[in-house]
Amino acid sequence: MSKSLLLISRQAPWAGPSAREALDIALAGGAFDLPLGLLFLDDGVFQLLPQQQPAALQQKDLTANLQALPLFGVESLYVSNRSLSERGLHGQELALPVECLDDADLSQLIDRYDQVITL
Template sequence: MKSMLIISRQAPWSGPGAREALDIALAGGAFDLPLGMLFLDDGVFQLVARQQPAALQQKDLTANLQALPLFGVECLYASARSLQERGLHGTELNLAVEVLDDGALTALIDRYDQVLTL
């Protein structure tokens, strides 16, 4: 069975990409596919706790994010550079992720058979 890495690059309020990435991860996890999820660029904003999506007439993704490990999606990663560039710290995140530097990100991507970027 081939492994898949889903790279989520969109902020939760900037369009359907963030929700679609989560939906794919949850569906794949439900079928026991070996997959991981990487939050990169503005995608790291999905990890910020206490968001108020209703102010932007958006749906809250927090429940979907927290369901990932329940669906077997336990390999969760975030880019250290993306977090740093956006002024975010590990204490502000609502999901346990492994924070990786650029070199580790390259190695991570190379480990997966397929990579899907949204």
């Protein structure tokens, strides 16, 4: 039986390779039917905004990777309500359907997974 994995993505899409690495791990895990969840926390919530323009920062666009998550079976997507609120964002303006969680729910979410990786 496969162990479940929760990836916590905390970096903005333009802050370095961590955001892309989290998505690559999620896509690879999904391709192998690994029970996997992806939590966007802190500046990681910026990955979920539509119409990003990474070329202006000489960065690669992560939109295609994000859109591919459900195709690879990665459908357990979560975001921190506090992280959204602290950045003036709202769940309904995000590019993907995600489950918005408060702090108590985040703790319970982390406890449900066998392994947790934070990037």
